[in-house]
Amino acid sequence: MAFLDSFKRRRETNVAEVGNANTSTTNQIPKSVDLNQVPFHSAADWLGSTAQGVKPFKIITNPVSVGQSIKVPNYIPKTGKKVITKYNGRPLWLKEALMTDHISVTYATDNADYFAKVYTLDVLRLDMLENKANRMLREKIEIPGVCWPIDILNDDNGYFVGILVPASRGVQLTRSVFNGATGLSQFFPQWNKNDLCDLTMTILDKIRKMHDLGLLFGCINPASIYIADTKDVYFVDTDCWQIEGYPALSRNQTFTPPELLRDNKTQLIYTMDQENYQIGVLTFMLMMPGKFPYAKGRNANERDSIMDMSFPFSVGGGMRRSRDAERPSGIWRIVWDHLPYQMCDGFYNTFHANGKYAKPGCRLKTTDWLRMSKDFANTLITSNRTDSQSMFPRTFRHDGKRVFVRCNICGQEHPDYYFIHSIHVQQEKIDIWERGYRICLPCAGDQSNMSFKCECCGRTFYYTNRTKVLHEIGKSDFDFKKQRWCKDCKKRTIKCGHCGREVPIYQMREFEDRLRNLRTSVCGNCFKEMIEKSKQEKEAWKNSPARWVSCRNCGRSFSITNGEMEYFNRKGYNLPTRCPNCRKKRY
Ligand SMILES: [Zn+2]
Ligand SMILES: [Zn+2]
Ligand SMILES: [Zn+2]
Ligand SMILES: [Zn+2]
Ligand SMILES: [Zn+2]
Incomplete structure (x- = not known):
């Protein structure tokens, strides 16, 4: 079709x-x-x-x-x-x-x-x-x-x-909550977690009622959900829903269940189980405002991350994170930490490849997510924990077990596991925690006050706090060379004036040919070759005669080499007037 x-x-x-x-x-x-x-x-x-x-x-x-x-x-x-x-x-x-x-x-x-x-x-x-x-x-x-x-x-x-x-x-979900901190501060700056729970409950309650009537989104389009307030939400484009045998009229990859991407077929009619998976994604992206559930990895491929179900968050001690999924740092780990255990468990088991709700047919239903949201809302109202109520808390929960340490750079207190403990310098692991460095993970990637000037383009670059430590430690313990070229310049290439190959600009050397009075930009290899060659040339030149002279004694003609000329001139001596033989006899 x-x-x-x-x-x-x-x-x-x-x-x-x-x-x-x-x-x-x-x-x-x-x-x-x-x-x-x-x-x-x-x-x-x-x-x-x-x-x-x-x-x-x-x-x-x-x-x-x-x-x-x-x-x-x-x-x-x-x-x-x-x-x-x-x-x-x-x-x-x-x-x-x-x-x-x-x-x-x-x-x-x-x-x-x-x-x-x-x-x-x-x-x-x-x-x-x-x-x-x-x-x-x-x-x-x-x-x-x-x-x-x-x-x-x-x-x-x-x-x-x-x-x-x-x-x-109202405003589209995609432009507000799903746009994360930016969208929230633009449209609902006064909201906290309670409001987010209210909104989630409002949305899930409508979906529950839809499902009771036999109505399915088919494929959720978050741009068709309009938010006026936490309890004032509109589902528009209902004509785009899946209605009995009429397929949904929107498609988007973000909400597509993994098994459908793996099959790689266009499915027109979705099952209730596939709908339930999408409700899980929707709930996740509401509770973690705008966060896509999977870790996209180095090449940022959404499709692969869904198929692999590389869910980067973990619950409790025993659960491992998915293969290849990078551990999220920064704000999302903290937001995740403030969600209630039950909800984290639900998300983990829905999105993790080995989770108990991950397989088709086993998925949690709208009513399950609705119940968890209600429980969370109740916990927030009854607890006096103000940090958990914040939309983006500044640090992890103070659960009484965690040891909190102050970051040297931002001054924020975090649990000790949220700091860099070691760095690698020339294949050697250095314990920087032991040396007194207290740098929290977000600060590690931030710009430091230390910079270098690229010798090629002349621009100034600031190191991250992590790289700064690398240089500080490098100075004392290792022969750590200060950076000379920026990343961009390391990538730029130029044609070697000798062999003609394209080589990185920073590897180019200026070769000066004194004999011929020539300057050429050449690659490192050519430079070495040319230095060697010019040494040989110089040697040959030194041994070749500069002039012929008749001996004052015997009258035979003899040569004075270029090397000798240089030597006599340098010493300020007069040029010899007798041949080498006569000179030997004399002394
Ligand atoms: Zn910090
Ligand atoms: Zn440059
Ligand atoms: Zn540069
Ligand atoms: Zn070359
Ligand atoms: Zn002689």
């Missing part, structure tokens, strides 16, 4: 903040009539539920078949145009566009309580969205904040163009 590729959700573009929906008007739109402030009835009032019992939607494993639409609209209504609600029978004027994605544009309308979601022509050529909307409209779903469709929207010719949905407010 290649058509689904077109549904792959690109990053949702916000044309305007949803909260500002009713603040501006366009001139061409007629002043809203009072009639249009009257609420719309749900189409389900006319259609009535076809489902029996409490679960109106069935969990279905086969996708519906998709055909061409019989009636495709000639044009797609835009801002300033009118759409008609099919069952309520009233017109609605489209105001400014609020959100755009790959299949639709959501508009504010002249009724502040409703948005109009209008599909693109491409997807309207298929009958799936209209069929899906009709299926959804037969049920009245009344979960607060779940923006369930209310009516069909037609154009002037009575052709299907979109759906009427309740208005929503």
Whole structure:
């Protein structure tokens, strides 16, 4: 089903903040009539539920078949145009566009309580969205904040163009909580862990109610969750959910269960178990604001990290971390440390390759995560531990067992295991803790006050505190050479003026040929060769005759070599006038 590729959700573009929906008007739109402030009835009032019992939607494993639409609209209504609600029978004027994605544009309308979601022509050529909307409209779903469709929207010719949905407010989860400290300080600067628990419970409670009705996200799109407050949350784009045999219309790798990535097939219909895995990821990324559960490793490959389930956090003593997963340093270890044991245990066993909830079919359910969040919230309220209530605590929990030590650099107290204890200098492990260094792990990677100037590019570089120690220790115990070239310059290459090979710039030497008065930039190898060669040349030159002279005694001609000339000149002697033989006889 290649058509689904077109549904792959690109990053949702916000044309305007949803909260500002009713603040501006366009001139061409007629002043809203009072009639249009009257609420719309749900189409389900006319259609009535076809489902029996409490679960109106069935969990279905086969996708519906998709055909061409019989009636495709000639044009797609835009801002300033009118759409008609099919069952309520009233017109609605489209105001400014609020959100755009790959299949639709959501508009504010002249009724502040409703948005109009209008599909693109491409997807309207298929009958799936209209069929899906009709299926959804037969049920009245009344979960607060779940923006369930209310009516069909037609154009002037009575052709299907979109759906009427309740208005929503707030900021996307992706831009706020999932954007970590940045997003939180921008949108909810006053929040603490209690608020985060409240938000998590609000979200999980809606999901629990969805699941009770047989509704699945299929593939969670966190950009479709809008946060106005901890208890005021909106699930928009419900038409993108997996509804019975209608597949979810968004895909994202972050939430995809490992087994699906390993199989490497596009799966249209997700199982409840696969949904449960995604709820686990969602809960993790809420409680560890925005943190992706797995360690992406050196090449930062998200896909591999999910397939390997390289979960970097550990619980208690006995559990080992995943293969290749680097131990997280910095803030995430601390945030993790402040989560309750039960929740850490749940996350660990969900995301660690050998965890007891990690295998398909064994996963924790929304109700489990909801219970853990409630317990955490209760603990936070009853305890007087203010550090655990902070969104990003400054250090680990003071549990009475840990020894806390003050960092020499930042002055913060941390448990002793949160310090660098040793460094490697030329393959030798040096215990710097013993030597009195108290440098906490975050400080180890921070910039120190020690710098060097690159001999090649002339820029100044500051060492990290860890490297600074390396140099300090190196000075006293080892012949540690101060750095001469920066990383960039070590990477830059240049052509050797002699052999023509590309060599790192810092290995280049300046060769001075005094005989010919030439200077050449050459590589290290060539430099050695040329020095050797020039020595030989010099030797040959020294032994070769500089001039011929007739002996004052015997009249035979003899030579004075270049070497001798140099020697006599240097000593300030006169040049010899007798041949070597006569000189020998004389003395
Ligand atoms: Zn520190
Ligand atoms: Zn340079
Ligand atoms: Zn440089
Ligand atoms: Zn060379
Ligand atoms: Zn002579």
